[in-house]
Amino acid sequence: MGFMDKIQKFLPERFRKKKDPSEGLKENRLKEKENIKASFAVYCNANHDTKDGKLCPKCTALLTNVLLKIGKCKYGITKPLCDHCDEKCFGDTPSKTFMEIMEGSRNRMLLHHPMMAVRHKITGMGVEYAKQKQNDAAAQKEEGRMKAKAAKARKRKARKNPK
């Protein structure tokens, strides 16, 4: 690490070297895939009579499908975490099973892969926050639209019934 790299973190945001956003994305996807793989292993070993991180045929099939779909996520750069996503892109039933596995492995993940679990939790909180902000913005836009509509209607009424 060069001197300039070392002082980067002490500089105010606007003086720092700009990172390529797609770089962070690649890393995020990689980390999410790692997390999903570990969650499946933990869950399958605890529930499907398997061991040593090996998966039963059903979990193997689902995991393969999941890892494939992650690469094709329609959200691209704004991709949320799969277990925080409302899109059922693995298919209805597989998506439900996926959620069950991610949910069901949460406590064991903390035990077996604490760092990974905590990082996933923090990222998840970020996703929830971004979702909330998006919803707020959408609600505000809708409110503005309704107000404009009401104002228009009032004007129309006033034109129809001049005093």
Ligand SMILES: [Zn+2]
């Ligand atoms: Zn299994």
